[in-house]
Amino acid sequence: MLSVERLGKSFGSVEVIRNVTLTVNAGERLVILGPNGAGKTTLMRLIAGEIAPDTGHIRLDGQDVTALPPDARARAGLGRGFQTASLFESFSIAENLILAIAARMNGARFGRDPLKSHDLRHRARAAARQVGIADPDAPVASIDHGTRRRLDLALAMSGGAKLLLLDEPASGFGPGGAREIHDLIAGLPKHLTLLVIEHDLDLAFAIADRIVILDAGGIAHEGPPSTARPVLRAIYDA
Amino acid sequence: MFRLDAMRIVLLVLLLAGMQVFAMLGGFFGQEIVAEIAILAILAISLDLAAGFGGMVSLGHGAIMGVGAYAYALAGQHGLTPWPAALTAIAASGVTGGLIGAVSARMQGIFFIMATLAFGQMIWAFTFSARWLGGDNGMGGIARASLPFSDLSQPMAFANYALCLLLAVFLLAAATLSTPFGRSYQAVHDNAARAAAIGLAPRRIRITGFAISSAIAGVAGILAAQHMQFISPAMMFWTTSGEVLVVLILGGIGTLTGPIVGAAIFVTLKYWAAGWTDHWHLVIGALLIAVILAGGRGITGEAERRLRHAFR
Ligand SMILES: Nc1ncnc2c1ncn2[C@@H]1O[C@H](COP(=O)(O)OP(=O)(O)OP(=O)(O)O)[C@@H](O)[C@H]1O
Ligand SMILES: [Mg+2]
Numbered sequence: 294m295l296s297v298e299r300l301g302k303s304f305g306s307v308e309v310i311r312n313v314t315l316t317v318n319a320g321e322r323l324v325i326l327g328p329n330g331a332g333k334t335t336l337m338r339l340i341a342g343e344i345a346p347d348t349g350h351i352r353l354d355g356q357d358v359t360a361l362p363p364d365a366r367a368r369a370g371l372g373r374g375f376q377t378a379s380l381f382e383s384f385s386i387a388e389n390l391i392l393a394i395a396a397r398m399n400g401a402r403f404g405r406d407p408l409k410s411h412d413l414r415h416r417a418r419a420a421a422r423q424v425g426i427a428d429p430d431a432p433v434a435s436i437d438h439g440t441r442r443r444l445d446l447a448l449a450m451s452g453g454a455k456l457l458l459l460d461e462p463a464s465g466f467g468p469g470g471a472r473e474i475h476d477l478i479a480g481l482p483k484h485l486t487l488l489v490i491e492h493d494l495d496l497a498f499a500i501a502d503r504i505v506i507l508d509a510g511g512i513a514h515e516g517p518p519s520t521a522r523p524v525l526r527a528i529y530d531a
Numbered sequence: 532m533f534r535l536d537a538m539r540i541v542l543l544v545l546l547l548a549g550m551q552v553f554a555m556l557g558g559f560f561g562q563e564i565v566a567e568i569a570i571l572a573i574l575a576i577s578l579d580l581a582a583g584f585g586g587m588v589s590l591g592h593g594a595i596m597g598v599g600a601y602a603y604a605l606a607g608q609h610g611l612t613p614w615p616a617a618l619t620a621i622a623a624s625g626v627t628g629g630l631i632g633a634v635s636a637r638m639q640g641i642f643f644i645m646a647t648l649a650f651g652q653m654i655w656a657f658t659f660s661a662r663w664l665g666g667d668n669g670m671g672g673i674a675r676a677s678l679p680f681s682d683l684s685q686p687m688a689f690a691n692y693a694l695c696l697l698l699a700v701f702l703l704a705a706a707t708l709s710t711p712f713g714r715s716y717q718a719v720h721d722n723a724a725r726a727a728a729i730g731l732a733p734r735r736i737r738i739t740g741f742a743i744s745s746a747i748a749g750v751a752g753i754l755a756a757q758h759m760q761f762i763s764p765a766m767m768f769w770t771t772s773g774e775v776l777v778v779l780i781l782g783g784i785g786t787l788t789g790p791i792v793g794a795a796i797f798v799t800l801k802y803w804a805a806g807w808t809d810h811w812h813l814v815i816g817a818l819l820i821a822v823i824l825a826g827g828r829g830i831t832g833e834a835e836r837r838l839r840h841a842f843r
Contacts, residue, residue, distance in 0.1 A: 393729040403707075
């Protein structure tokens with residue numbers, strides 16, 4: 294599904310991602326763990342195409358996408374959730390979702406107003422319901438932090454994305470909300486491939502098939518959840 | 532995000548009807564003023580599409596309008612009748628805008644403004660020194676459009692024709708903003724990173740939007756050329772673009788009706804204040820400062836906000 298080969302990225306003289314090689318198989322749920330500043334978000338931005346690597350390659354379904362812009366990767370099936378919710382602020386919740394569904398359906402053509410399409414409105418409401426949003430007609434400018442995070446997640450999933458990149462989807466929720474989000478992620482259809490950055494170990498273990506520990510820009514450990522605990526203890530205690 | 536709601540339709544109808552009455556009662560002078568307002572309003576709507584809905588503040592729109600005006604005049608010189616000449620001119624402005632957009636679309640804020648300023652001034656300088664375009668003397672003898680049922684050499688007929696074009700441009704702009712493209716265009720303006728992450732190509736969408744805006748600026752240029760039946764490089768100078776920006780901010784950026792309000796106030800004030808002071812720019816300046824201090828929503832934007840509050 295996704296393969297990252299010998300990826301390297303520096304900001305100025307600081308090497309943030311060092312020679313990272315990683316494969317995510319179709320349907321797999323991979324969780325990336327690591328301390329603050331380990332380079333987790335940077336790795337995700339590289340995979341999404343928001344920044345270009347200095348070295349290495351990124352392949353999606355076997356196709357080299359290293360030179361493709363983020364929108365082309367999105368159209369190729371990549372869905373992106375951001376560490377701080379990234380929304381269309383001057384639209385309503387439902388309109389945000391309509392934009393996302395329509396974007397992957399037919400891009401930016403000339404035709405009927407997608408915001409007035411009954412079909413799209415219906416699908417947007419279903420997408421909102423899926424992430425537990427009660428009032429999809431609320432303008433984004435007026436919604437609380439938790440709803441923003443839920444909408445960001447829904448935008449990542451909308452329009453038939455096959456591979457979801459989620460950057461700390463449960464952050465800023467408080468324990469109860471975080472659990473709810475993780476139940477939601479754990480309950481996503483099995484055909485979706487997930488690459489999730491998570492800070493909270495318990496939550497990470499709840500969804501992961503496999504865990505990658507990133508430390509100082511390099512992969513410190515990779516394996517099934519059961520093998521990760523000792524490594525984590527060593528990193529966090531150091 | 533644009534909505535053609537009842538409030539905007541009512542305002543549009545009131546504005547157009549008001550100008551029509553003004554032209555009927557105002558004699559030759561009133562009819563000339565209405566034509567001038569319509570031209571400025573079309574240019575301001577075009578700038579609203581770029582700046583208000585696309586976040587691309589342009590100081591090159593005067594020059595892009597000028598490209599339309601000159602292309603219309605040239606096409607006429609080469610034997611094209613007014614309507615085909617007008618289509619050629621619209622295409623010329625649109626292509627010019629597309630090229631400027633292709634170079635500038637990645638730039639943000641002040642850099643985009645400076646790029647459009649530079650392109651605009653280059654177009655002005657080129658025209659100014661081009662003999663075959665009449666240099667600084669400009670070009671004359673430009674034909675007005677011909678209509679089967681109306682003689683556009685009559686000032687009243689021309690004022691009505693200008694108002695019809697203004698209405699057409701408004702509806703076209705409103706319709707464009709309501710297409711899948713228009714929604715994507717506004718989404719890119721709202722949050723380009725999120726737009727890209729859902730699969731929209733921000734650069735291509737911005738270039739297309741700027742080209743459409745430029746094509747509409749071309750309509751303003753054609754109408755200006757038909758109105759004066761003479762054009763000169765002066766209309767391409769950056770101060771024209773600056774004036775339209777003032778009109779847009781005064782009327783209300785991102786409203787589509789604001790440009791008409793702004794143009795009407797600007798032109799009326801120009802002639803009225805010119806009657807008793809040489810410093811009519813001071814009056815406009817004071818108004819502009821008041822608008823900005825009140826939150827920058829412009830006269831229309833502010834009125835819409837208050838009405839919405841009142842009717843809630
Ligand atoms: N655009 C940038 N320019 C310069 N340095 C950057 C940039 N982005 C990230 N960094 C640096 O790279 C390092 C890794 O950052 P990154 O955001 O990838 O960490 P992270 O693992 O996601 O951390 P967190 O858990 O806090 O989200 C940090 O030291 C950060 O300061
Ligand atoms: Mg991070």
